[in-house]
Amino acid sequence: MRPGPAGAAALANGSRSQIKVLRPEILAPVERASAPEGPLPLDEILIGDCLEELARLPASSVDLVFADPPYNLQLESTLSRPDQSVVDAVDDEWDKFASFADYDAFTKAWLAAVRRVMKPQATIFVIGSYHNIFRVGAALQDQGYWILNDIVWRKTNPMPNFRGRRFTNAHETLIWAAKDSGAKNYRFNYELLKAGNEDCQLRSDWLFPICTGHERLKDESGRKTHPTQKPEALLARILLAASHAGDVVLDPFFGSGTTGAVAKRLGRHFVGVEREEAYAAAARRRIAAVESLPPEAVAPAPSKRSEPRVPFSAVVEAGLIEPGAVLVDEKGRHRAVVRADGALGLGAITGSIHKIGALAQGLPACNGWTFWHFRRGDRLEPIDALRSMMRERLRAAEGSD
Numbered sequence: 409m410r411p412g413p414a415g416a417a418a419l420a421n422g423s424r425s426q427i428k429v430l431r432p433e434i435l436a437p438v439e440r441a442s443a444p445e446g447p448l449p450l451d452e453i454l455i456g457d458c459l460e461e462l463a464r465l466p467a468s469s470v471d472l473v474f475a476d477p478p479y480n481l482q483l484e485s486t487l488s489r490p491d492q493s494v495v496d497a498v499d500d501e502w503d504k505f506a507s508f509a510d511y512d513a514f515t516k517a518w519l520a521a522v523r524r525v526m527k528p529q530a531t532i533f534v535i536g537s538y539h540n541i542f543r544v545g546a547a548l549q550d551q552g553y554w555i556l557n558d559i560v561w562r563k564t565n566p567m568p569n570f571r572g573r574r575f576t577n578a579h580e581t582l583i584w585a586a587k588d589s590g591a592k593n594y595r596f597n598y599e600l601l602k603a604g605n606e607d608c609q610l611r612s613d614w615l616f617p618i619c620t621g622h623e624r625l626k627d628e629s630g631r632k633t634h635p636t637q638k639p640e641a642l643l644a645r646i647l648l649a650a651s652h653a654g655d656v657v658l659d660p661f662f663g664s665g666t667t668g669a670v671a672k673r674l675g676r677h678f679v680g681v682e683r684e685e686a687y688a689a690a691a692r693r694r695i696a697a698v699e700s701l702p703p704e705a706v707a708p709a710p711s712k713r714s715e716p717r718v719p720f721s722a723v724v725e726a727g728l729i730e731p732g733a734v735l736v737d738e739k740g741r742h743r744a745v746v747r748a749d750g751a752l753g754l755g756a757i758t759g760s761i762h763k764i765g766a767l768a769q770g771l772p773a774c775n776g777w778t779f780w781h782f783r784r785g786d787r788l789e790p791i792d793a794l795r796s797m798m799r800e801r802l803r804a805a806e807g808s809d
């Protein structure tokens with residue numbers, strides 16, 4: 409059984425044989441925050457305690473944070489498989505806290521330190537399991553962060569529950585939060601994610617295997633370099649969703665450097681903090697071997713909202729469609745005529761592409777750009793294709809100025 413708060417308090421009082429580490433550093437976050445600030449050390453791993461190192465970074469300087477903090481797993485005894493082989497579980501000192509209160513104090517301190525260095529529109533992803541994620545979620549909200557989603561990372565290959573006393577623990581949870589409730593223009597590459605997902609909105613349940621095979625860092629004797637190395641595909645999803653090429657991604661618990669490796673491949677910068685030199689050394693070697701993708705493979709797409717507004721009349725004026733042309737819907741049930749002024753005619757009624765589209769269907773509203781189609785050869789294409797051509801022309805004209 410894991411200790412409840414009472415049991416944890418007993419542990420803190422030293423009344424159980426297994427004494428855990430109480431960290432004095434988490435009790436003095438205020439003094440740490442007054443350390444002098446330096447420039448942002450791009451693409452570097454800072455060795456040390458994250459509270460101290462974060463206090464040295466400039467305020468409002470990073471675009472995205474990925475945090476994979478200690479989970480406080482509280483493993484009390486050796487875990488064995490049915491064949492009596494020992495499970496390589498996370499029993500490292502950095503994951504041990506004397507009590508829930510101690511863990512909460514640490515969580516509050518690093519969340520505050522991270523929030524200070526986030527740009528106003530930056531967001532944070534924190535990953536955790538049932539051991540810690542609820543405590544992290546409460547701390548996030550208490551500090552003014554604004555939760556945007558919780559994401560379930562469902563593991564295709566979870567470790568079985570060897571004792572058969574619980575469900576197989578087959579997922580971890582990510583909390584995605586903005587710096588505060590007023591943050592509106594945070595990065596979310598909605599259109600690109602949707603385009604990559606067969607034009608369906610991406611959901612909050614993600615399916616990835618845990619990190620195994622050639623991706624898993626091992627030492628010469630075949631032992632895992634880091635006990636909790638996260639899969640690169642998970643980090644790639646996060647960075648592609650919530651950052652742009654050239655952005656700075658902060659990881660205050662860098663471990664084996666998964667965030668740095670993925671950031672480099674996707675043309676982002678990283679700043680990592682890790683207190684164990686051995687992990688940082690492995691991360692440096694790993695990142696050095698990564699090749700960045702060509703810029704055109706990772707360039708941000710302009711979001712539809714940020715693109716210049718193009719009225720249908722401009723498409724007609726530019727000669728991309730002739731006055732008198734007939735537009736139809738995708739199934740050919742409705743017909744409208746393009747007028748020289750950029751309005752549409754439906755019998756005796758005239759109006760915008762949107763209004764006439766809505767009227768034809770008997771609906772209150774309609775997106776005329778996707779509803780109306782024109783004939784190109786033997787195919788029907790939405791007039792949105794003409795708007796895209798128009799925007800291309802505008803961009804080309806801007807570029808030649």
Ligand SMILES: C[S@@+](CC[C@H](N)C(=O)[O-])C[C@H]1O[C@@H](n2cnc3c(N)ncnc32)[C@H](O)[C@@H]1O
Pocket residue numbers: 456457458459476477478479502634636637638639660661662663664665666667681682683684687
């Ligand atoms: C859960 S692991 C992160 C694993 C990482 N995401 C990866 O893919 O390899 C947490 C890491 O944080 C480090 N750590 C724990 N407490 C820390 C602290 N106070 N400051 C800096 N690093 C810390 C540990 O050494 C460990 O490598």
